[in-house]
Amino acid sequence: MREVYFDYGATTPPRSEVVEAMLPFLKEHFGNPQSLHRYGEAPREAIEEAREKVAELIGARSNEIYFTASGSEANNLAIKGVALMNRQKGEHIVVSAVEHLSVINAARTLEKLGFELTQVPVDQHGLVDPADVEKVLRDDTVLVSVMHANSEIGTIQPVGEIARLVKERSKAYFHTDAVATVGRIPVDVGDLGVNLLSLAGDQFYGPKGTGALYIKRATRIMPLIDGGIQEAGRRAGTENVPAIVGLGVAAQMAAEDMDERRAHVIPLRDALIEYLTNEMDKVHLTGHPAQRLPGHVSVVVEFIEGESMLLLLNMQGVAAASGSTCTSRALKASHVLTAIGIDPGLANGSLLLTLGSGNSMEDVDYFREVFPPIVDRLRQMSPLYKEA
Amino acid sequence: MPQYSDKVMDHFMNPRNVGEIPDADGVGTVGNPVCGDLMSFYIKVDDGRLEDVKFKTFGCGAAIAVSSMVSEMAKGKTLEEAKKITNADVAEELEGLPKNKMHCSNLGADALHNAIEDYEAKVKEA
Numbered sequence: 442m443r444e445v446y447f448d449y450g451a452t453t454p455p456r457s458e459v460v461e462a463m464l465p466f467l468k469e470h471f472g473n474p475q476s477l478h479r480y481g482e483a484p485r486e487a488i489e490e491a492r493e494k495v496a497e498l499i500g501a502r503s504n505e506i507y508f509t510a511s512g513s514e515a516n517n518l519a520i521k522g523v524a525l526m527n528r529q530k531g532e533h534i535v536v537s538a539v540e541h542l543s544v545i546n547a548a549r550t551l552e553k554l555g556f557e558l559t560q561v562p563v564d565q566h567g568l569v570d571p572a573d574v575e576k577v578l579r580d581d582t583v584l585v586s587v588m589h590a591n592s593e594i595g596t597i598q599p600v601g602e603i604a605r606l607v608k609e610r611s612k613a614y615f616h617t618d619a620v621a622t623v624g625r626i627p628v629d630v631g632d633l634g635v636n637l638l639s640l641a642g643d644q645f646y647g648p649k650g651t652g653a654l655y656i657k658r659a660t661r662i663m664p665l666i667d668g669g670i671q672e673a674g675r676r677a678g679t680e681n682v683p684a685i686v687g688l689g690v691a692a693q694m695a696a697e698d699m700d701e702r703r704a705h706v707i708p709l710r711d712a713l714i715e716y717l718t719n720e721m722d723k724v725h726l727t728g729h730p731a732q733r734l735p736g737h738v739s740v741v742v743e744f745i746e747g748e749s750m751l752l753l754l755n756m757q758g759v760a761a762a763s764g765s766t767c768t769s770r771a772l773k774a775s776h777v778l779t780a781i782g783i784d785p786g787l788a789n790g791s792l793l794l795t796l797g798s799g800n801s802m803e804d805v806d807y808f809r810e811v812f813p814p815i816v817d818r819l820r821q822m823s824p825l826y827k828e829a
Numbered sequence: 830m831p832q833y834s835d836k837v838m839d840h841f842m843n844p845r846n847v848g849e850i851p852d853a854d855g856v857g858t859v860g861n862p863v864c865g866d867l868m869s870f871y872i873k874v875d876d877g878r879l880e881d882v883k884f885k886t887f888g889c890g891a892a893i894a895v896s897s898m899v900s901e902m903a904k905g906k907t908l909e910e911a912k913k914i915t916n917a918d919v920a921e922e923l924e925g926l927p928k929n930k931m932h933c934s935n936l937g938a939d940a941l942h943n944a945i946e947d948y949e950a951k952v953k954e955a
Contacts (some may be wrong), residue, residue: 488895492863534870635890652927664923678874702849710868744887745887746865746887746888746889746892747889748889748890749841749888749889749890749892749893752841765864765865765889766865767864767865767866767888767889767892768889770929770930772864774865784939785865786865786887789865789887802903821847822844822886822887823885823886823887824858824868824869824883824885824886825867825887
């Protein structure tokens with residue numbers, strides 16, 4: 442048996458350099474960065490250094506980076522913080538139909554508070570058409586949020602084009618959830634032209650519990666967490682110094698070896714996609730075939746269900762994910778697969794493989810070995826499968 | 830994996846009675862709109878007893894384990910005994926199901942009962 446981790450989309454293992462950099466801040470440099478005495482010095486400097494590194498990764502200024510505890514928190518801060526602070530500008534919010542639930546549910550909360558929400562549909566590949574965004578922009582649109590890439594189907598959105606459009610045709614702020622792209626593909630806030638951008642450290646070999654929101658200068662935003670003056674008053678709470686330090690190191694290293702990692706993972710992704718869609722019977726790719734994250738493989742397998750696939754794969758040492766209803770703790774069908782028009786039954790056969798630095802062609806070969814018997818076994822059991 | 834008991838994993842990995850009965854005396858199919866599971870039960874009745882029970886299931890680990898357990902519990906029982914099998918019984922035999930998977934146990938019992946009803950309806954017509 443071989444241990445294969447094909448779930449880099451869920452989280453990535455922290456680099457050893459990241460862990461090493463964090464340790465002193467869990468040990469001798471334990472001080473509170475806000476303290477005036479000498480114990481506060483090293484921690485304070487360390488978080489500012491991390492801030493610079495994160496800024497550099499996305500082409501931002503250091504003072505435009507605000508640390509959060511997760512990508513979800515960054516999303517919530519962006520959506521709620523901007524909408525609530527700028528209500529007088531308007532109460533209309535626009536999001537795409539395939540946003541992460543932290544964006545959609547934050548927007549739904551605002552709906553309950555009296556805002557109006559419009560969801561822009563996507564095509565069968567999950568792509569947002571900028572023209573569809575334009576159609577729904579109004580004088581009172583205060584915020585538009587379209588993710589840079591979708592973690593379930595891998596599709597990369599034309600964010601630059603959409604941001605430009607929003608700027609030209611409205612007074613709205615533009616936010617992008619870039620949790621799936623930062624650290625994986627080049628992301629530059631200047632090029633994209635966004636007002637706000639979310640990222641998460643555990644997606645690019647940093648520690649869990651770290652995220653950041655890029656907030657362009659002169660953007661008015663209401664904090665989610667009130668209190669002290671940490672993060673320039675925008676996010677109170679004693680900073681998670683070790684985690685932030687780890688995030689900084691991860692950001693710096695991600696910038697350095699991004700091209701190498703992409704070159705490494707793309708052939709593995711393509712080999713798996715080729716195998717699943719051409720060599721396996723009745724398995725279909727979801728998401729855009731070309732405009733797709735470098736390590737992302739998402740398919741739907743006819744006649745069988747996702748959770749049972751994952752269980753059997755797990756028994757064979759392969760760690761993967763699925764968008765099937767049964768795999769969601771909330772027992773809800775994937776809103777992303779629904780939005781791209783996949784039949785609900787077929788959507789339950791969703792399989793998601795996300796690749797990263799630790800994978801190799803041997804992993805791909807091993808998967809090709811163990812997957813067909815799993816599919817056969819489950820198809821033999823299925824009332825939906827009639828053998829040809 | 831969703832905290833499945835050893836018993837559930839056993840029935841999932843080694844399901845009993847998978848298959849169809851081409852000349853079944855009764856067939857019952859139940860779909861679960863909650864998570865999209867689908868179960869079909871096939872029964873052969875002899876002298877008021879379930880001589881053979883087979884099933885096919887599209888669904889998660891719990892769904893497959895439940896189908897297998899229901900088929901095992903039902904085989905050899907009289908129709909009256911089989912009708913009394915409840916989802917609580919099934920969950921108990923499986924040594925518990927995670928809270929959000931309890932609905933799967935409903936499905937198994939229902940599919941079996943549907944198959945029995947199907948048989949009884951056919952007998953009535955004859």
